[in-house]
Amino acid sequence: MKSILRILLTALMATSTLATAEAAKIVKPTPRPVVETYANWEELRIAKGWPEVNAAVKLPLPKRLLIATAALTTPERKVRNPNYGFALLLAGPTSRDATRLLAKGVLMNEYAFGDRTPAVLRSLAAEAMRGCKSCVAAYGLIQYAGLDVPQNDVVAYKWYRWAAVVGNAKGIEATALALAEGRGTPKNIPEAKKWAVRLEPARRAKLYTEIAKRIVLSKTPDDVAVSSDLLLQSIALNPLDAGRPAKQLLNLDYPPSVQDEAMAAIRAEGRAADPNALKVMAQVLWKKDKPEAVDEAISIFQTLAERGNADAIDYLSRALSRSDVNKSRKDQIIGSLQSAAASGYARASKVLGNAYYYGTGVDASLEKAQTYRESAAKQNDPEAQYLLGMMMLQSTDDAQDDATGRQWLEKSAAGGYPLAQAALQKLSSN
Template structure:
């Protein structure tokens, strides 16, 4: 469980977007172009973002060129964008070490704590500078960045980076990050309480934090909460109606856990009328979305549903799953 939670944290922090800017209209683009050509580093970054996101492949090179101009002028945002573009090979040859160096320059200039946490995870994923990754995470945590606290909390819980395991400190760091409003930390904290990762199970605290995350719009949290309320697992009192409502909320946000919880509800007839076909479909679709192979009990529920279906029904359902799985959004990098 701790390893899985660590992976969730890594993916979530690495997926945090860089500085975002609204796409300019034509008139604004022309004004940006003039300012950028006059040496305005901020305009160069904004123009680079506009070119990067306009859907025209040929503009990628120009986009990265503007980031480079801003970065060379000492602009932190320009260096940040250039770093990721260079690591990904967008508009320039792919060069991970050079990209990382630009990210380092950016956070050195900006001292942005959230970016320090992101840099920590990027270095962790790269795998060639583990000590430095830990140092950036610690700096981010010391500055009060929720993502930094989350990373350091999970490191203290798992003993990552050779740090002594300290569940009490891990709980403190994660709780502080969750209280600052970080929905992913709220999700992780809820799971850890339910699974007893701090040395004790606390279903009340676990469900409370999952609910807070779900209320913040976290589809995974809503789906997990729905699953526990439907099944009564981990000592959670069954509340089928609320569980089904949360499962559907998760599904609306494309949450794999929501599809799974709803499938379980249909297979078992909990909170909804029993419907083996719909249950089999929802669970099978959830399996297609399960890049981390988290649905360990899916096979049991599928077998239970399949026992009540004919071969022709199963064939039809498989075709439906294939068709709908092809429409699913691509999983985030690293998931």
């Protein structure tokens, strides 16, 4: 009996070992897909082996659609080439797919069709009747923009509203904006807000900011109040992208109570707040020139500087020279700048170099000044290269240091820094 149990246990262990091995095979990590990035359209076109536009328009329609899709809808706007993409769609035989892609291209890019505009509008209208939402929205946009056709707000609104009714997001946005401004239809802000609610929160937040920006121009008390409310709602809907509504709300002449409410909403997000919103808030606090406001601004700039924000680093540089900022706070500022410099942010190293060179907020130290300036110079900062070069030329009689200083000036001049170019000319004339 014991021998039988032993055999069974051995078999079970073997089965368990095999199952473990099979499981190990199953959970083998999958290699991450390679993400292709390109600086511009030409780089993408050459990498893909696509011909120049004159040859591309002669390709079969499926190939033209493939290339035009990349030219018109690639997520990176700088990589797109609308002229190339539209040329492929308007060349030779077309199709429903080509018209639908053309509509997306119109909604996502600048366009100009010239004498082809009537044909484009006919194609968009025909496909709109077949249920293409983007074709409806694109037709309305062409009428609204008045490019290559007479501008017609009334016709544009009818098409935008049609696109909105069938659920096209661009159509909803355009309908809400037309209602808010009274373009092509009587002004009706409550109705505009009803359409906006149909969008998902992040997109609705952007629309609220755009509506607020447009209606506040009337400067009527009612419109200012609605604009304020929309901007606050935008911040609440998408706090991670609160920079745009915050900039609008805090930099224009909105009631102080509303601005205070906006700042409270940004503060509530803490370090997770949108960096752009934090920067706008800190800049506003800095301008108030009250001790408590300036102190809060400095705290925000410290947080942003440690993340490499160039504007925040510049503000901290200015804070070091303020007489109303105490020694303890200046020590904290130096600490934040040192953290940023240690993370590889050249601007922070340059600011520290200047602070130690002139003794601004710290005890002067030529040795530390040179160390930080050299760190920034090695990261190809032309101004730091110039400052380091001049410092080395002026502070020693060592021929080797003079030669190194001149080399830094040459690098700065090659980077286009005018003071370095002038310094080299003066050295050459001596």
